[in-house]
Amino acid sequence: MTFDNSVAIVVPARGEDPTSDLPATGREWWRNAVIYQIYPRSFADDSGDGIGDLRGITTRLPSLVELGVDAIWLSPFFVSPQRDAGYDVADYCDVDPLFGTLADFDALEDAAHALGLKIIVDLVPNHTSSDHAWFRAALDAAEGSVERARYMFRDGTGESGELPPNNWDSVFGGPAWTRTTNADGTPGQWYLHLFDSTQPDLDWENPWVREKFRDILRFWLDRGVDGFRVDVAHGMIKEAGLPDYTAPADSGSMGGGVGLEPEIGTHGDTPTPPYWAQDGVHEIYRDWRQVLDEYEGNRVMVAEAWVEPLTKLARWVRPDEMHQAFNFSYLETTWAGPAIRRVIDGSLDAFTGVGAPSTWVLSNHDVVRHATRLALTADNPQGHGIGPKSPGQPIPELGLRRARAASALMLALPGSAYLYQGEELGLPEVIDLPDHAREDPTWFRTNGERYGRDGCRVPIPWEADAAAYGFSASGKSWLPQPADWAPVSRDAQVGVPGSTLELYRLALALRHEHDLGFGAVDWLPGYGETVVAFRNGAVTVIANTSQTAVELPVGEVLLSSEELQGSALAPDQTVWMRL
Numbered sequence: 001m002t003f004d005n006s007v008a009i010v011v012p013a014r015g016e017d018p019t020s021d022l023p024a025t026g027r028e029w030w031r032n033a034v035i036y037q038i039y040p041r042s043f044a045d046d047s048g049d050g051i052g053d054l055r056g057i058t059t060r061l062p063s064l065v066e067l068g069v070d071a072i073w074l075s076p077f078f079v080s081p082q083r084d085a086g087y088d089v090a091d092y093c094d095v096d097p098l099f100g101t102l103a104d105f106d107a108l109e110d111a112a113h114a115l116g117l118k119i120i121v122d123l124v125p126n127h128t129s130s131d132h133a134w135f136r137a138a139l140d141a142a143e144g145s146v147e148r149a150r151y152m153f154r155d156g157t158g159e160s161g162e163l164p165p166n167n168w169d170s171v172f173g174g175p176a177w178t179r180t181t182n183a184d185g186t187p188g189q190w191y192l193h194l195f196d197s198t199q200p201d202l203d204w205e206n207p208w209v210r211e212k213f214r215d216i217l218r219f220w221l222d223r224g225v226d227g228f229r230v231d232v233a234h235g236m237i238k239e240a241g242l243p244d245y246t247a248p249a250d251s252g253s254m255g256g257g258v259g260l261e262p263e264i265g266t267h268g269d270t271p272t273p274p275y276w277a278q279d280g281v282h283e284i285y286r287d288w289r290q291v292l293d294e295y296e297g298n299r300v301m302v303a304e305a306w307v308e309p310l311t312k313l314a315r316w317v318r319p320d321e322m323h324q325a326f327n328f329s330y331l332e333t334t335w336a337g338p339a340i341r342r343v344i345d346g347s348l349d350a351f352t353g354v355g356a357p358s359t360w361v362l363s364n365h366d367v368v369r370h371a372t373r374l375a376l377t378a379d380n381p382q383g384h385g386i387g388p389k390s391p392g393q394p395i396p397e398l399g400l401r402r403a404r405a406a407s408a409l410m411l412a413l414p415g416s417a418y419l420y421q422g423e424e425l426g427l428p429e430v431i432d433l434p435d436h437a438r439e440d441p442t443w444f445r446t447n448g449e450r451y452g453r454d455g456c457r458v459p460i461p462w463e464a465d466a467a468a469y470g471f472s473a474s475g476k477s478w479l480p481q482p483a484d485w486a487p488v489s490r491d492a493q494v495g496v497p498g499s500t501l502e503l504y505r506l507a508l509a510l511r512h513e514h515d516l517g518f519g520a521v522d523w524l525p526g527y528g529e530t531v532v533a534f535r536n537g538a539v540t541v542i543a544n545t546s547q548t549a550v551e552l553p554v555g556e557v558l559l560s561s562e563e564l565q566g567s568a569l570a571p572d573q574t575v576w577m578r579l
């Protein structure tokens, strides 16, 4: 038996792999890509105002090449009053001065491409900001006008229209309708906003709206982006007549439990809410796909669609629609062998059935970071956001250990994987943010009942000894960074055997070397219910979700999420082996 715990790492130079960007159908770049989500305001701040920006990102791109990712996805950096951290867009075709200029974007894109990184931008089509010129014109225009027809304006109910048009709730809490005030000061119509009141929903039945978004797609495609992450891609069409809807009490937490509302998708057999996953959305994506296909270079769309079951989600990625959809069923799976096997099988079946790669994701800017989430207790299973007063406070060491094991498992799976900035450092959710620092609309709309998503959005640490851990030379940070982040800073982990950063680098290098993204899962029998064991090509992966150690087979250890003690795989540990 040979166990080599020294985990030497040899990262193949980029561009050496002839399979990395082959245009041939079936081996397009996005089918096996590891895509790194950059949340611009929290990545790197060049201007010194405490909010990250595009120039900051450009400066730090080489670190992502060293990590070994294939592409970056940028959360919104467009003109916005920032009421929902940029997911409230006031101009889709310009950069918010907070983040820089279009020239800064072009420079970032050029730098990314020169480094061999693809670049995906975030498209937010379900709603605009209430500051968008279209919505301002709609408010100024008369009832029934063409300007109002671009949004979802309706008369109220009740004797004098004093009640909202229906009973829908906003994802962020409170009603999904806000009443307008007419020019003469009298109360007017209501408008729909599935999210914050500053995010009015567009009416996607309106051809004018469709035409405008084709133009927006072309604007960014012409600039050379490699694709779009499509925000709320299950929400753009609403059921005719906007019927009342009450979610079943046990409809699950399709929003990752952070306030992206309980009934955001459909769990199993629960009915489809009249505002999510309506059939009409598919026509829109087919139309967009034709636009993308006019361009060379395998441009892609990935759907943010909180839809279950997976067989239904797979309809978003049929051959003439989007290319990928985030696998939130996987993200929401607890750290338990049977559940993990079930969701992997279900994902591969569902996506392969329509010719799409499966995707895998454990963290993003909307959910509790998985280094914390995986240690939450039954009192708070996925974390409705988590703060100092939440039940089920996690044990940090357990969370990190499970997160490392879960990431090692995920990165061995075939398909495309999404990483969220900072997870490669093992960052936890910041639980004890002071109330006055919180900015998530969820926090305000629920009067502090739900903490929301600020805890996963804290600016990331680059250098242990620098001001703001190297996030900003000015030392400013729009959300306060924890005082104990020096050891998890990137420079404290580079080259340190066993660090989370080196674990990710090794996993990505091996994934590339063994072509795991284009592989297949071949389950290995004999390990028991609580152990996830499979082969993907030459690599055997064994993850122990149980409370007891498991004896490993004879073979060479390629990677281990924790240092191995002899031939035993401890609880909450994953290895990759060559048998």
Ligand code: GLC
Pocket (backbone or CB within 6 Å): 084, 087, 088, 124, 195, 231, 232, 260, 304, 365, 366
């Ligand atoms: C998506 C985004 C989230 C945003 C919401 C409204 O779910 O990921 O951050 O708040 O859409 O745009």
